[in-house]
Amino acid sequence: MTSTLAPLVSAEAFWEMTHSDKKLELIRGEVRESMTPGGLHGGFSLGIGALLRTFARSTGGYAGVKAGFLLERNPDVVRLPDVSFVCAERIPETGVPETFWTQAPDVAVEVISPSELADDIQNKVTLYLLAGTQQVWTVYPRQKILIIHTADNLARTLHIGDTLQGSGVLEGFQTPVSAFFEL
Template sequence: MSTLTRLLTAETFALVPGSRHQELVAGEVIDHVPPGGVHGVVAAMLAALLIQWNRQTNQGFIGVESGFVLAHDPDTVRSPDVYYVRAERLPKNGLPEGFWPFAPDLAVEIVSPHDTADEVQAKVGAYLHAGTLAVWMVYPTTRLLVVHTPDGLARTYGLEATLESVAFLPGFVLPIKDLF
């Protein structure tokens, strides 16, 4: 006897109580282990640096752990640890109360020790396929930041490197050591 799994839509998923550490992937709810201390501190530091840049430039919106609808039928809702959305992409009715109806311009994921390589690649692929301009995967254990872009390239920045000249973040400069 087989069991049919009913796929959820983004709208139904938004109504699920207690979905704080869950994402919707191709209509199925995926549970996540709550992040640890290092994860939280690195995410907060990067968000703070982006917010500081944005206060000077007023280019868009920086946030943390908000849901973005990346695909429909079946629906996928991902929640990056840190994100950026350019101001000109803001929906006409303002900041969404629910999930963002599109992919962020920048999605940042802090990679935890329990994340598998397949999970990391699936997240990168989902964001880029949905239109994200760059996905930054931050690896606290090895103190690396890897930038994935739609052209299929992955650029790795070590502790002594500086990330700059990001077209959609004009003037933003990130010395990688500032994250750790």
């Protein structure tokens, strides 16, 4: 018996099929559908996005929600972090792209849902960091903690009562961790 492998999908072909109501990502050439986030997930993502957007506007950078980033080629990987930040120096001369970014975000934020598996979360973090993301924030609403993973393979856990002091591409960004968990 022979099996037929589905052809790998390119980022360009993936763009053409992403205009649907499904949450799709492209992982090594394979289109994968994931659970649509719930209301709390969306609320937390929007709040964190607003914090980063305020900072981005003050620095000329970009902050967005669910924007696609092409992280690898051949086979292609396109991820859609819940929230992303790109510093001003890395925005293309042509401006913010209408399709996917062709680079990793400087900061990727993932709001973790109860159904997400630890291995899947770690794989996302690793993929972002290997693609050039400087910081990956994993936000755990139930536990009210924020874990900041950095390109030098360090992870720092912040709790309610702590203050996030931006560094590197987020130099000058500062907010209480409690702001991440306000709806």
